[in-house]
Amino acid sequence: MSGDSLPLTLPFSSFATDVCEATTLYRELRKPLLRYLVCLGLSTDEAQDVVQDAFLSLQKHIAAGGSQENVRSWLFRVAHNRARNRQHSYDRRFSAPLDPEIDSIADESTPEQAVLEKEKFRRLGEAIRLLTQPERECLLLRAGGLRYREIGEVLGIPTSTVGDIVDRAIRKLVEKCNV
Amino acid sequence: MCDSSGSLVAWIDGELGESESATVEQHVLACAECRSRLDAYQEMSHAFVAYFEAASASKTPRRLTYWVPVLSGTAAITALLLMFLRPALEPTPLPAPVATVSPTAVLEAAPEMARRTARRHRIVPVQTAKTNWSPAEPDIQITIPAEAMFPPGAVPEGVSFVADLSLAPDGSVEGLRLQP
Numbered sequence: 001m002s003g004d005s006l007p008l009t010l011p012f013s014s015f016a017t018d019v020c021e022a023t024t025l026y027r028e029l030r031k032p033l034l035r036y037l038v039c040l041g042l043s044t045d046e047a048q049d050v051v052q053d054a055f056l057s058l059q060k061h062i063a064a065g066g067s068q069e070n071v072r073s074w075l076f077r078v079a080h081n082r083a084r085n086r087q088h089s090y091d092r093r094f095s096a097p098l099d100p101e102i103d104s105i106a107d108e109s110t111p112e113q114a115v116l117e118k119e120k121f122r123r124l125g126e127a128i129r130l131l132t133q134p135e136r137e138c139l140l141l142r143a144g145g146l147r148y149r150e151i152g153e154v155l156g157i158p159t160s161t162v163g164d165i166v167d168r169a170i171r172k173l174v175e176k177c178n179v
Numbered sequence: 180m181c182d183s184s185g186s187l188v189a190w191i192d193g194e195l196g197e198s199e200s201a202t203v204e205q206h207v208l209a210c211a212e213c214r215s216r217l218d219a220y221q222e223m224s225h226a227f228v229a230y231f232e233a234a235s236a237s238k239t240p241r242r243l244t245y246w247v248p249v250l251s252g253t254a255a256i257t258a259l260l261l262m263f264l265r266p267a268l269e270p271t272p273l274p275a276p277v278a279t280v281s282p283t284a285v286l287e288a289a290p291e292m293a294r295r296t297a298r299r300h301r302i303v304p305v306q307t308a309k310t311n312w313s314p315a316e317p318d319i320q321i322t323i324p325a326e327a328m329f330p331p332g333a334v335p336e337g338v339s340f341v342a343d344l345s346l347a348p349d350g351s352v353e354g355l356r357l358q359p
Contacts, residue, residue, distance in 0.1 A: 035235035143231040167188040
């Protein structure tokens with residue numbers, strides 16, 4: 001590339017890099033975000049809309065020169081807040097039950113094992129329903145691969161509080177399920 | 180309950196500092212109660228992730244949203260822009276001159292040519308030596324009626340010109356030739 005062309009092509013190259021990074025982020029985080037939102041009680045279509053919306057907001061945020069640090073927790077926070085707003089507007093319970101299709105989970109080799117697995121999932125489902133909203137949210141975000149610091153950023157609570165909540169939630173589940 | 184049990188979940192998650200982590204690790208080796216708790220917490224953590232994935236998989240359709248095409252489209256457009264702009268900055272060899280087209284034929288074919296040239300629009304820089312200048316293949320052909328440029332009656336009816344323009348890399352007009 002000639003020296004003269006540098007000033008003209010640099011902004012485009014930088015834009016292209018941003019777009020490529022955004023695409024990589026989308027591929028990496030779309031599924032965890034969808035899982036989280038669906039588990040919060042959003043319908044699949046609502047979750048898709050919220051994820052879409054969150055990524056478009058991210059693009060605007062980056063285009064406006066916003067910070068690109070902690071993008072993962074930024075996206076989860078935006079998605080989390082939008083999910084909350086939608087649920088308020090639809091007057092739906094935030095802690096809707098997390099009900100997997102148990103028949104599709106049990107993929108064990110023997111019918112006995114399948115029955116045991118189904119029973120384990122049923123008990124776990126009941127125990128999860130008894131958790132408080134912050135406990136469920138922390139565990140869901142943790143299951144989505146977020147660190148305690150990131151969970152704290154999403155929920156707006158200190159990292160040490162996240163540690164306490166996660167610890168308490170896991171203990172509760174263990175007690176209820178008699179693991 | 181053992182005092183160290185409060186750090187077990189954070190230890191599983193790799194959230195403890197180096198020295199604290201080493202302390203918990205040593206304690207777990209010595210404390211049977213904490214080892215048992217650790218197993219239970221780990222099992223529950225895996226079970227929760229499995230439940231979380233199953234719960235979301237049963238509700239999440241396996242279809243792609245339109246965001247990937249939007250981003251891919253943007254990336255493709257960016258790549259095209261980069262390819263499109265680069266030739267304007269780097270000198271390219273002088274293209275071979277094209278045969279002169281009669282003004283009437285140009286006027287008649289103008290709308291169709293405009294459509295065709297619009298799709299392959301590209302700025303082609305030419306050599307600056309004015310003595311050797313010859314018109315490049317017209318990249319953009321614009322038909323301007325005489326009435327729009329000259330006062331009424333200044334140009335006799337039926338007379339038209341073809342102007343060949345060449346643009347320098349900086350956008351200035353480098354060569355101009357009028358043909359009847």
